[in-house]
Every structure is written in structure tokens, then in C-alpha cells.
Amino acid sequence: MRKSFLSLATPGVQQLRPYLPGKPVEELERELGISGSIKLASNENPLGPSTKALEAIQKHSGSINYYPDGGGYKLTARLAQKHNLPTQCITLGNGSNDILELTRAFLTPEHSAVFSEYSFAVYPIVVQAVGAKANIATAYLETHSTMPLGHDPQALLSCIDDSTRVMFIANPNNPTGTWLELDVLKQLLDKVPDHVIVVLDLAYNEYMDEALRPEINTWIDGYPNLIVTCTFSKIYALAGLRIGYSISTPEIADLLNRVRQPFNTNLLAQEAALASLDDKIHLTQSVSLNNAGKKYLQQALAELGLESLPSMGNFIAINLKQEGLPVYEKLLKKGVIVRPVANYNMPEYIRVTIGTAEQNQRFVKTLAEVL
Numbered sequence: 058m059r060k061s062f063l064s065l066a067t068p069g070v071q072q073l074r075p076y077l078p079g080k081p082v083e084e085l086e087r088e089l090g091i092s093g094s095i096k097l098a099s100n101e102n103p104l105g106p107s108t109k110a111l112e113a114i115q116k117h118s119g120s121i122n123y124y125p126d127g128g129g130y131k132l133t134a135r136l137a138q139k140h141n142l143p144t145q146c147i148t149l150g151n152g153s154n155d156i157l158e159l160t161r162a163f164l165t166p167e168h169s170a171v172f173s174e175y176s177f178a179v180y181p182i183v184v185q186a187v188g189a190k191a192n193i194a195t196a197y198l199e200t201h202s203t204m205p206l207g208h209d210p211q212a213l214l215s216c217i218d219d220s221t222r223v224m225f226i227a228n229p230n231n232p233t234g235t236w237l238e239l240d241v242l243k244q245l246l247d248k249v250p251d252h253v254i255v256v257l258d259l260a261y262n263e264y265m266d267e268a269l270r271p272e273i274n275t276w277i278d279g280y281p282n283l284i285v286t287c288t289f290s291k292i293y294a295l296a297g298l299r300i301g302y303s304i305s306t307p308e309i310a311d312l313l314n315r316v317r318q319p320f321n322t323n324l325l326a327q328e329a330a331l332a333s334l335d336d337k338i339h340l341t342q343s344v345s346l347n348n349a350g351k352k353y354l355q356q357a358l359a360e361l362g363l364e365s366l367p368s369m370g371n372f373i374a375i376n377l378k379q380e381g382l383p384v385y386e387k388l389l390k391k392g393v394i395v396r397p398v399a400n401y402n403m404p405e406y407i408r409v410t411i412g413t414a415e416q417n418q419r420f421v422k423t424l425a426e427v428l
């Protein structure tokens with residue numbers, strides 16, 4: 058009999074459980090032989106991409122026989138201008154997920170990384186893949202008055218030890234939607250020792266109330282140990298193209314670039330991202346659609362007698378007070394794909410992405426039926 062290769066994998070990889078993505082519509086329809094399904098499972102933008110991005114893709118599609126610009130000169134320059142920082146502060150990633158993985162530049166089996174319970178599933182994967190230790194901070198309790206299951210700054214700080222090199226903070230956090238106020242976040246950063254790189258994951262930043270969004274350039278000046286990660290997958294609606302970036306000091310960007318693949322962002326993604334940055338109307342419409350959808354869903358869920366966590370993202374975590382997985386499966390059968398979050402240790406919750414008005418209504422109606 059052939060020997061299993063599991064024993065050949067590194068200890069971290071042997072224990073690793075892969076990331077579970079949202080179920081694609083095509084897969085569900087193939088499996089159940091149904092049509093007309095909706096996917097509210099991966100926090101994508103239901104408005105679709107900017108027409109400017111689509112035009113840019115069309116315009117540049119004849120050039121895909123060439124490698125992309127490895128440094129992403131034009132996009133990097135545009136992002137530097139947007140954030141009012143030198144180009145050397147920007148690192149492009151194949152989605153912001155790619156940047157999260159570049160933090161392996163700081164982690165070995167002798168090191169640890171700190172992140173909160175119920176925070177983004179990629180953090181433990183990144184840490185474990187390199188055999189580093191995860192120091193997981195206890196989150197606020199479900200009974201917390203304002204931020205149930207949210208990041209607790211004190212708990213995060215108390216998980217730092219001499220071996221810690223990286224701390225991940227998602228603001229707002231996925232899958233909870235909870236957030237830290239700017240002054241609280243600042244007080245936290247003030248207390249993080251110099252030997253810890255703080256990765257502030259702002260994947261949903263544009264969905265937050267304006268008063269909650271940091272002025273990134275002054276933060277980079279004030280906190281040289283900070284890496285801010287941003288994405289074009291959410292509000293810019295380019296999830297399928299895989300493009301994101303980080304903002305840090307040039308010194309940290311240089312270290313990230315040492316472990317970055319030479320052509321990690323593709324040519325069409327670079328061009329589409331560049332064009333998207335010029336479409337302010339698409340951005341405003343996306344924010345408005347999300348705000349209206351959030352209000353509708355929060356009210357409709359309350360009317361169904363369901364509690365949901367406060368959210369500053371384009372998704373809501375709903376407390377079903379019963380096992381979430383069977384409810385998820387019943388919704389699937391009716392062509393509504395949401396996200397079960399038992400893998401986040403939240404077995405009684407499901408997470409729903411805020412969709413178009415029509416999708417939100419269908420979700421509420423279907424949820425009421427299956428409950």
C-alpha cells in the first residue's frame with residue numbers, strides 16, 4: 058500500500074483545516090437541479106462592478122499574453138496619491154488575503170501571532186501554515202452591552218508575549234460585523250510593543266460610518282509597526298479578479314515584497330482597480346444600497362424575533378438560538394445561500410451578506426418559512 062504523505066507535511070500543515078468558502082450558485086444549482094438561486098454568502102457587492110472597471114478590462118484584455126507589471130506602477134502610484142503617501146508605502150496583493158499571508162515574513166515556529174476569537178478565518182490559517190503559535194484573545198461576551206463577540210482590546214494586549222511578532226485586528230470584523238471606535242483602536246496601538254507588527258485589516262472600511270475610518274497616512278506616520286490592508290473585493294466589487302493592497306512604512310513594505318510572488322496581481326485586475334478608483338458614483342451607490350439594506354434587514358429580523366450582532370460591514374451575523382447548520386441547509390434547498398459560521402465557534406449563528414432590496418426580501422421571506 059502507498060504510504061500517506063501526511064507525515065511528510067510540516068507539523069503546522071498536518072493540523073491545518075482549509076478555508077471554507079461560500080458555496081457558489083452554480084455548484085448549488087448543479088447539485089439540486091434548481092435555478093434562480095441567490096448567493097448572500099461571501100460579502101460580495103450585489104451592485105456588480107463599476108462600468109469603468111468593465112471598460113478597462115475590455116480595453117486591456119488583448120494584452121494578457123504579456124506578464125503584468127510586477128510592481129503595478131500605475132495602480133501603486135494612484136493608491137499612493139489617494140492616501141497621500143509615497144509609492145514605497147504600497148504593496149499590491151492578490152486580494153488582501155495575499156497580504157495577510159505575506160506576514161509570514163515575520164513568523165516562524167518560535168514566534169506567535171495574536172488575534173481575537175471569532176475573527177477572520179484566514180488569520181489562524183496563515184499562522185499555522187508557518188508553524189507559528191496562535192495566541193487567541195477572548196472576545197467580549199455575547200451579553201456585552203454594545204459589542205457582543207467583538208474584539209476586546211485588553212484581552213488582545215494581554216496575549217502579547219516576547220515571542221509575538223504579529224497582531225491581526227479586523228475593523229470591522231468578519232464574521233461578527235463588530236468594530237472598535239477610533240480612539241479605542243488608537244489606545245490599543247499606543248500600547249502594542251515595538252516588536253509586534255499590527256495588521257489592521259480594513260476590508261470593509263468603506264462601509265463604516267465616516268467617523269470610524271482612520272486617516273491612514275497619519276496612522277502610518279504615528280505607528281511605524283502598522284500594516285493596513287485594504288481590498289478591491291468588497292465595495293469596489295472586484296472579488297473575482299483578486300486584488301488588494303497594504304499600506305505601511307517603506308521599510309515594512311520592502312520586507313513584504315521580499316516574500317511576494319513576482320507577478321502576484323494580474324494585468325486586468327490592476328487596470329480594473331485603477332478604473333474603479335475613479336468611479337465615485339459606484340462607490341456612493343454601493344454605500345447607500347448597503348445602508349438601506351442593513352436597515353431593512355435589521356428591522357425585518359427583529360420583527361421575526363431574531364437578534365443580530367451590530368454590524369459596520371456589508372453583512373449581518375444572526376443569532377438563531379438554535380443550530381445554524383440545519384437552517385443553512387434548508388435555505389440552500391430554497392435557493393438561498395448564506396454562510397454557516399459553526400467553524401468560527403458560532404454554531405447558533407448564520408451570516409448573511411446584505412444584498413439588493415429584492416435579494417434581502419427573498420432572504421427574509423425564506424428564513425421566515427424555514428424557521
Ligand SMILES: Cc1ncc(COP(=O)(O)O)c(C=O)c1O
Nearest residue numbers: 152153154177231260288290301
Ligand atoms: C476581514 C477580511 N479580511 C480580508 C478578506 C480577504 O478579502 P480579499 O482577499 O478578497 O481581499 C476578507 C474576505 O472576506 C475579510 O472578510
